[in-house]
Amino acid sequence: MVPQMHQPVKLQQKVLEGRRPGPHLLITGGVHGDEFEPMVAIRQLMRAVDPKLLSGKLTLVPVANESAYGNLHRCGADGLDLARTFPGCPEGSVTEQTAAVVSRLIRSADYYIDLHTGGTTLSVSPLAGYVLHSVPEVLEKQREMARAFNLPVVWGTSPDRNTSSLSVARDANIPAIYAEYLGSAVCHPEGIEAYVEGCLNVMGLVGMIDHQVHSSRVEHTVEDARPQSGYMQTKNPAPIDGYFQAQVVLGQRVTAGDLLGVVSDELGDVCEEVRFTQTGLVLVLRTFPRVSQGDGLGVVLELET
Ligand SMILES: [Zn+2]
The missing domain is CATH 3.40.630.10 (Zn peptidases)
Structure with missing residues (x-):
């Protein structure tokens, strides 16, 4: 058998x-x-x-x-x-x-x-x-x-x-x-x-x-209705592997250009800033600090007002 x-x-x-x-x-x-x-x-x-x-x-x-x-x-x-x-x-x-x-x-x-x-x-x-x-x-x-x-x-x-x-x-x-x-x-x-x-x-x-x-x-x-509007895992990707420290909290109102957070290497010599490209409310935020390059760090719900 x-x-x-x-x-x-x-x-x-x-x-x-x-x-x-x-x-x-x-x-x-x-x-x-x-x-x-x-x-x-x-x-x-x-x-x-x-x-x-x-x-x-x-x-x-x-x-x-x-x-x-x-x-x-x-x-x-x-x-x-x-x-x-x-x-x-x-x-x-x-x-x-x-x-x-x-x-x-x-x-x-x-x-x-x-x-x-x-x-x-x-x-x-x-x-x-x-x-x-x-x-x-x-x-x-x-x-x-x-x-x-x-x-x-x-x-x-x-x-x-x-x-x-x-x-x-x-x-x-x-x-x-x-x-x-x-x-x-x-x-x-x-x-x-x-x-x-x-x-x-x-x-x-x-x-x-x-x-x-x-x-x-x-x-x-x-x-x-824009393509991929519901995707949560890929928005505002981490630019490098490292440690992510958010500078905002969930539900916060943000404006394009505001700092989402920083990703740093082990010694903190390399610190890459990630800035929002949209204005609205922080709908999703990465909370597990270790990130790989490309991991989504946050999603903004764009609001009319
Ligand atoms: Zn799920």
């Missing part, structure tokens, strides 16, 4: 079937193995939602990328980033298989929420995002879901990426949003709370439970 190299990838999930008919909502966390608020929030949702009061079906996957979680890392054991591997391949490596399994689940849903954070290396201003879908009805539903999720930033970005969970939903015309809440390998209790509440808000919006948004916390709504 030929020894099996690895077990086929299976997703640990909980499915709550409502007593009444309604839509199927899928919520995933842990697409990256070092993002913790989503995992805890989804486990809390398993206990917070009463099937007797539920219309439709709720599928909850706290750790979509078990290989990365087991690896204590953003990426799986094969070194691949799941968010760059969709729609995946059933016969491929562990991350490619995971992408294929999650893709199948996404296509079975009517609505989709993918919860993230900045992981070990980044911190992200709390936001709910979506792609600027070409089908007006899908786009409008995504806008409603992102507003209902009720984080301070609502961010619509170009639909040009083809390897993310949201691109699988996009291609199947399934309204989908993602969310980000801080990061830096810390599990923030307020992030867990905001994610539980955000998911319940969306469930209320699509008629699965009796739940309404009490008061809106949305401060900025930005839609940016």
Whole structure:
């Protein structure tokens, strides 16, 4: 008998079937193995939602990328980033298989929420995002879901990426949003709370439970159709390998030309400044100080005013 190299990838999930008919909502966390608020929030949702009061079906996957979680890392054991591997391949490596399994689940849903954070290396201003879908009805539903999720930033970005969970939903015309809440390998209790509440808000919006948004916390709504507008890993790249010291904090208002931070070598003889090229609000900031040349150090949310 030929020894099996690895077990086929299976997703640990909980499915709550409502007593009444309604839509199927899928919520995933842990697409990256070092993002913790989503995992805890989804486990809390398993206990917070009463099937007797539920219309439709709720599928909850706290750790979509078990290989990365087991690896204590953003990426799986094969070194691949799941968010760059969709729609995946059933016969491929562990991350490619995971992408294929999650893709199948996404296509079975009517609505989709993918919860993230900045992981070990980044911190992200709390936001709910979506792609600027070409089908007006899908786009409008995504806008409603992102507003209902009720984080301070609502961010619509170009639909040009083809390897993310949201691109699988996009291609199947399934309204989908993602969310980000801080990061830096810390599990923030307020992030867990905001994610539980955000998911319940969306469930209320699509008629699965009796739940309404009490008061809106949305401060900025930005839609940016420029290519690669939603990319977080490549903006304001580190000019050299070294130690990054930020000169700004998350959420700070900055103007083009302001100092983002400095990257220095071991002895501090070489210090390269990185300056913002845009005006707006610091949406993402690198918090893990050791950087490689080309690592994104920060993202600015460009504001009208
Ligand atoms: Zn992530």
